[in-house]
Amino acid sequence: SQTIHQWPATLVQPVGSPLSLECTVEGTSNPNLYWYRQAAGRGLQLLFYSVGIGQISSEVPQNLSASRPQDRQFILSSKKLLLSDSGFYLCAWRSGTTGNTIYFGEGSWLTVV
């Protein structure tokens, strides 16, 4: 069966420090991968999605970047965190074939102080 792992679960980082959140999927190949941010009162905002290795689409201009160095690995990064980067970050995956459900990781709470 397929599983998705996301870490770390919680993170407290000072302003200006770097960030790396990692997500891996097991039990499938060539998944579509997603990073979302859930900020209080603002629902789920799509940050990045990827349909293959090295293919990253950014949805909103921001202080973050994403990379997909391997088929089932998706990394969310920042060189210098801002206070506004605080939030709950969710990784998700979906089979590359149409008509399939999206599954979410457990999420990562980031607090920038």
Next chain:
Amino acid sequence: AQSVSQHNHHVILSEAASLELGCNYSYGGTVNLFWYVQYPGQHLQLLLKYFSGDPLVKGIKGFEAEFIKSKFSFNLRKPSVQWSDTAEYFCAVIPLSGNTGKLIFGQGTTLQVKP
């Protein structure tokens, strides 16, 4: 730009009341449609989904949704809510042009059910 709109941001109901949460999307082509729920302190879970076929889909816990293509809508319904339905509900869409697999969520609706 493609978007998903949930009309109700915060809904308060008494137990046994009927529920309907609105969801509209802006995309002219074929779509996959989803409703997700997030109970307090828990992960996002899939409630139901529509890919093709019967536009009335049934999900878990007595929820159902109807896809009306002409209205670009996918409203969520439940005939009688329970206190345990208190949660945040998200509508989501995947436009199927090309193979982007881009998944777009609405802003979410917070449902509070009073016992």
